[in-house]
Amino acid sequence: MKIKLDENMPIRLAGLLELLGHDVQTVREEGMEGQLDESIWEIAQKEFRFLITQDLDFSDARRYASGTHGGILLIRLRIPKRAALIRRVVELFQQEDVSQWEGCLVSATENKVRAHRANRLPSRAQGYKD
Numbered sequence: 828m829k830i831k832l833d834e835n836m837p838i839r840l841a842g843l844l845e846l847l848g849h850d851v852q853t854v855r856e857e858g859m860e861g862q863l864d865e866s867i868w869e870i871a872q873k874e875f876r877f878l879i880t881q882d883l884d885f886s887d888a889r890r891y892a893s894g895t896h897g898g899i900l901l902i903r904l905r906i907p908k909r910a911a912l913i914r915r916v917v918e919l920f921q922q923e924d925v926s927q928w929e930g931c932l933v934s935a936t937e938n939k940v941r942a943h944r945a946n947r948l949p950s951r952a953q954g955y956k957d
Contacts, residue, residue: 828925829897831871833880834860836902836916837909840879843917852876872896877929879916881907886934893931894945901934911937 832841834854841851852874854860854867864884871878877898878885885891885899900919904911919925919935932943 828929829874829876831867831874831876831878833867833878833882835881836879837913839909840913840916843913844920847917847920849920877925881912886932888932888943891932892945893943896930898929899932900928901932903934903936905937 828849830844830849830851832838832844832851832853832855836853838853838855841853841856844851854862857870859867859870864882868878868885875897877900879900879902881902883901883903886901891899900916902912902915904915915935915937919940923940928942930945934941
């Protein structure tokens with residue numbers, strides 16, 4: 828999976844995800860720290876990268892509708908210290924089928940994971956018949 832780590836994620840996470848076989852770029856390494864969310868989002872989408880962030884601005888399922896982008900993992904821990912963030916993200920990438928998350932808005936807490944997936948069937952208005 829092609830991943831973009833937002834600046835609010837520990838940089839050490841990049842190397843750990845690479846060890847799991849992912850292509851990881853970070854906002855920090857690209858010198859984009861302090862950029863507007865829209866700029867980071869635009870770059871991530873041009874590269875069709877899965878964005879990992881803690882930024883609640885990326886939680887709007889209407890604005891970031893599943894199926895319209897490379898995917899978002901929103902990490903929401905009660906105590907988001909570096910070690911806890913690293914542990915949770917690595918755990919998710921080891922235990923979950925993250926390839927199913929491409930194009931989805933995924934939120935994860937310490938105990939739960941929720942993936943908002945795009946509806947793959949056309950609606951009745953588009954000619955779908957039972």
